[in-house]
Amino acid sequence: MRLQNGKPDVLRTHTCGDVRAADAGREVTLCGWVHTRRDHGDLTFIDLRDRYGITQVVATAKERAEAHAALKDVRAEWVIRVRGTVRARPEGTRNPKLPTGDVELVATSVEVLNPSKTPPFYVNEETPVDETLRWKYRYVDLRRERSRELMRLRHEVVDFIRRYFIDREFWEIETTNLIRGDPTGARDFVVPSRHYPGKFWALPQSPQQLKQILMYGGIDKYFQMARAYRDEDPRSDRVTEHTQLDVEMAFVEREDVMALIEDLYTRIIERFSTKPLMRKPWPRLTFAEAMRRFGSDKPDLRFGMELVDLGGAFPKTAFAVVRDALAKGGTVRAIVVPGKADASRKEIDGWTEVAKGRGAKGLLSFAMAGSEVRSPVAKFLSAEELSAIRSASGARDGDLVLAVADVERVAADAVGRLRQHLGETLGLVDGSKHSAVLIHEFPLVEHTPDGGWTFSHNPFSGPLTPDELRWLDSEPERARSSQYDFALDGRETAGGSIRIYQRSMQERVFKQMGITKEEAAQRFGAILDALDYGAPPTGGFAGGIERICMTLAGTENIRELQAFPKTQTGYDLLLDAPAAITQAELDELGLRVVGKPEQR
């Protein structure tokens, strides 16, 4: 019996998932949705569904004319309340597919709580449905088994995480969602202020500053399921509004946090995934090694096909593409695609587009055909060079070598993307295991397109060691950061760093970014001030809740993990939002809408 505070609900005594053979003879009342109806004339069945399961309800005209008539009238998705007697099903009519399949409810009375229009799509079948309809009628969609199980997964993962941290004496603390905006990085979602016309709140892109300040307040260990907002265009694995597990700890070093990430996510995966981890303990790669071997800072280790460097195969080449790349300090990065020497022109064109999508100017291909090395650019290369390509790449007969000549960063990135693409499309990825890897020793700063410098992670990430800062004066890109990232199956799943906690160091880093003292005081005043009042060393991480659930559920669609997802243009099809507000509201906020008249 399903009990709540020791008593049945007022409207029902059981749920549709918990009537069993032991209940035979008992009088029960169930509430739920009509899942399916099977009408045999004077004998009618319906399957009654709620979140907990499905129970078959039966009535015959002969025994219970009134209940039978009512059952004949109901339709899919009507909400009904049925009273009746649990009966063991006759021999040979049991349904092993249902947990409740040994029994049925013989209806004595049927009450229609609410009829339903014919639903816009099937609840009782797992057929694909256009997302426009799913999100518009999310309340119908959520009744479907897949949607319900994804919501259940997310709930259970969040519950697991909460217990994990509470057991370890972390405090769950909510930070405010109306904060000061900062024009760097992603576009802020902005909220007008009534008391301060012309001024605006911003929704947090993460509670980064607030969680550090909690540490400065002596909270010591904190976590939160934090909403994070970015007004940027979504992709299949990122959305404008998402939830992150946000964690911060005082008096920790890099190793403490990396060990925590590894322990937590290992437990999550072992609890919720049917697939084992490839390796325990997890492999760790420095950023430099990850880029060199995989061309990615979130490499998928479920397949090999590591990058090779062919820069040495062309010591004095006449081939302009390679010569120019090498002349500006670049290189030639390549992968060996096993057995694809016979790839069609069309396939190679497709791969070229993948590489170009990551900034490559083109894609070089070399097919190992017997003793020959065939290539569209063979005529620009000497026999020695072609042979060097074969030996330097380690390619065997029948293999295809794909290469990009460019500066290191572009070449590695393009070939890395191509590697992942080929791994997935050629079926090289071993989908029976999970690849968990920690990436660390990221660069502290990186070039901006306009020649300046910017944070490679966030403004508060500290250097790997204080000593790293010496590079800032000469070769800033050599300065390493304390940042660490967790990549699961090639997807960035969590990341964090040890924070700067000394004002002088924070100001030194700001200076590198071209942020003046005045500007820093204005934008990051609270943090900088706090550093003057006894700020301990802190570190932490943030992990995407939807991201980890995606991997656990094996879906590529992040919206399925959200109860009320938005479209690719950030529109809410269910609520029809965003929407215009009244002139009175605008006046009160001191706002005037300019530009295009209202669209609707």
Add this chain to the structure above:
RNA sequence: GGUCCCGUGGUGCAGCGGCCUAGCAUACGUCCCUGUCAAGGACGAGAUCGCCGGUUCGAAUCCGGUCGGGACCGCCA
């Protein structure tokens, strides 16, 4: 801001210049049926092919635009 894919009865798909008077499955409606569980059987209703314009003797089909959804690039400290 850009590139690509999709848009056909309620839903999922097919059709891709004339064989379309738009096909199939399912849902929906009426009827038959006492052991089904994706029940079965019979009959029936339901779409001017997202929208606008163009090409053509003729457009669901080709072209342009537009709207909506999706994938990707830009963007995402």
